[in-house]
Amino acid sequence: MNSAQKKHVIYVVSDGTGETAEKVARATLLQFADAPVHIRVFSRLLSVSDIEEMLTQGARDHAFILYTLVNPENREFLRLGAQEHGLDSADIIGSLMVKLANYLGQKPRLEPGLGQKLDDDYFRRIEAVEFAVNNDDGQEPRNLAKADIILVGLSRTSKTPVSIYLAHKGVKVANVPLVKNIPPPQELFDISQDKIYALKIGVEALTKIRKARLRHLGLPEGSEYATRESIIEETKWVQTLYAEHPQWPVFEVTNRAIEETASEILKIHAQRQRRLLSPENHETD
Secondary structure (H helix, E strand, C coil), X not given: CCCCCCCEEEEEEECCCCHHHHHHHHHHHCCCCCCCEEEEEECCCCCHHHHHHHHHHHHHHCCEEEEECCXXXXXXXXXXXXXXXXXXXXXXXXXXXXXXXXXXXXXXXXXXXXXXXXXXXXXXXXXHHHHHHHCHHHCCHHHXXXXXXXXXXXXXXCHHHHHHHXXXXXXXXXXXXXXXXXXXXXXXXXXXXXXXXXXXXXXXXXXXXXXXXXXXXXXXXXXXXXXXXXXXXXXXXXHHHHHCCCCXXXXXXXXXXXXXXXXXXXXXXXXXXXXXXXXXXXXXX
């Protein structure tokens, strides 16, 4: 095999996830489009024994080592070890960290993986997204009491996308479809009505959306689900239902961005939360 055909191997080595070093490697390799390269990532190498094992494998592969190690002793061990094994290497973070320490007049924290640490906010968002998925389209009425926000509305009124958008903000959202002639779940009325937010949409827009949905499913567009007459009846019915529950703020979603609707919902939700936590609501006799 000649040098033009040789498969090169790059070891990406990190005491964190290795994401930073791998991105640097791949971005740089874009300048060498014709070079056959295999990238192998070694993450969480925290001890000299881990590094020595990697170097032994690297010698067999004749690898180039690209590394991000924050511990200076481990960095030096890798650098010298690579030389002993006859391997080329490049330190992404070490020299930069030394120069920044001199410039800032401050010692680095030397904690691996700081950029990937998962904080409470991250876990809250993940939990909220899982909650939204599991409680989409009225799947689990028993969980409505656990929701921070509950969206209600006719079919195809953006309940699901708004729910997911809010979930990414860390808010637990459930949504319940409202269907003419089918009573909503009793659980919807057994909880604080301040949690419920209603969505509405214009007849023409809803007709268009539902016809498109039927086409996507390969069903005839003439189905009652998408006829203008049927949608007018549903719209009248749901407006009456909303009027019976004045605590439910109603949001027009026709031709509006999901972000805009979600922002307005969050604003009212925050106001209600502040009111709930206000001192007058905690006074005792």
